[in-house]
Amino acid sequence: MSEYHHGFSVSIERTGDERVLLSLYARGKLEHEDYETLVPMLESAIAGMDHPKVDVLFDMRDLTGWEIRAAWDDLKLGLKHGRQFNRVAMVGDKQWQEVAAKVGSWFIGGEAKIFDDRAQAVAWLEQNA
Secondary structure, eight states, X not given: OOOOOOEEXXXXXXXXXXXEEXXXXXEEEEOHHHHHHHHHHHHHHHTXXXXXXXXXXXXXXXXXXXXHHHHHHHHHHHHHHGXXXXXEEEEOOSHHHHXXXXXXXXXXXXXXXXXXXXXXXXXXXXXXX
């Protein structure tokens, strides 16, 4: 019997005094516990910044969705820190991911865009760095 794998791989990189690059790779269905790990990491990275600018590279090609509580956690993250998100580049290849990207863009102050190709997503983020 195979095991079910899910969750985030997270990388956070601070550039200068105000920019943070948050790289996420999501696999399976995200759960509340995933956000209990991610949110404190992000908040720690932006702590002490007067006007943080967060760029996100979100690889969601292996994401199958969110449990209800995790979707609520995602919404709360957007409401609390949404104005700090500058650009969110999502990499995905499923129709529902495009819809999720569009809905997610309503809760951030910056731009959100979905890409089929990771290299294009990275290039788009670097245009604004």
